[in-house]
Amino acid sequence: MKDDKITQLMSHQAIRRLPHYLKYLKNLDTASNDRISAAVMAADLRLYEGLVRKDLAFVSSVSGKPRVGFKIDDLISGIEHFLGYDMPNRAVLAGAGHLGKALLCYRGFESYKLEIVAAFDVAEKLIGSEICGKEVFPLEKARDLCPRLNVRIGIITAPAAVAQEVCDILVDAGVLAVWNFAPAQLSVPRGILVQNENMAESLAILSNHLTEKRR
Amino acid sequence: MKDDKITQLMSHQAIRRLPHYLKYLKNLDTASNDRISAAVMAADLRLYEGLVRKDLAFVSSVSGKPRVGFKIDDLISGIEHFLGYDMPNRAVLAGAGHLGKALLCYRGFESYKLEIVAAFDVAEKLIGSEICGKEVFPLEKARDLCPRLNVRIGIITAPAAVAQEVCDILVDAGVLAVWNFAPAQLSVPRGILVQNENMAESLAILSNHLTEKRR
């Protein structure tokens, strides 16, 4: 119904809160009570009532009832639907170094319906091998393979020096979103999303905190 | 001089921009010109002049000169000093699984003067072994080892289920900042910083983007 304007209005920060709601809701004991109020959620998650209500209003088609609250199952399926967790996302990973291997072997992605279906690299000795059940292909194969496997997400764990080049190949191969672990600023065509996982930024905050502490 | 109030006012988002400034500045060719203006930086980094100037004013003791700009070296050392990169930070890592190994072997931390000096785990077969030159100790040793090695940062790459427990041990061992890669919300005493590297949050944004695209 109001789905169209909704997504435009939801801020990135709000979207980031959704997984936390989801985890919280899934950990609730629905046996005793299948309802939850925004007030209780806010208190438990250390947020504000209004904020939680606004977020929930975005993602859930059903609204809460006074004196009763929200039905937990509705909220869970609402958030999962909004995030697309009810529709699997296929990804490929480029750069099978230490970090790449770690991501290829990480089991946690299953619950987010993210499936890494293949890896790419340029190192001869890696090509053809399997890492946690995922085959490593030469990078040139991406153009051919991604469309066939219906891949929408590209994960870049290649060195910064080649990150842009790798990114271009993946975008050309049809990925719509790039999850970038390389410390490089990628430029992409309009409409493609780049989500940076920049450890330098996090380290800056850590380091700054420690520097302040020293004073 | 005005260092005291300065750090209070710098937002996390501003701190996150600092590594980008640093990288940009280091890549400049100082042979031809050892100065840079905030206007040029802003244009190259796709930011606003005023924003860049405000950020630089925080981190650099020397101010820019009209018609001339800032001395590149001054900015670099200013940012590095502000972030504490001129004073090495020692860290330990808890949880030597796939991700833990990747971080232990990652060379990129050197440029941020972050040194991972040891790892902890509970798995018998890992204890005593070395991963990329770093020894793995039993978790109980943290309390003893961290103070002796002057460790200030704890990196948590343990499973979510035990993350809080691990965190408590590290905090007790004297770390002042925790870099948390586990998908868990950690609670710590006042004054301890937790920097979450939450992949679920990033995935939410990616997934949401793709869901929007599908419409």
Next chain:
DNA sequence: TAAATATCGATATTATAATATTGACTTGCG
């Protein structure tokens, strides 16, 4: 030496998100 200009730093404006407030609506209980 005076005018032009690039650049700075400070300030004002706008946009956005977080927080607080208010009124209305169900339900349960006296």
Next chain:
DNA sequence: CGCAAGTCAATATTATAATATCGATATTTA
């Protein structure tokens, strides 16, 4: 059957950060 309590949803306020504007100043050049 009506009143109190719990909860929602909408709105108003505040806080924060991003963006735009403006006057001041140092350097260059005519």
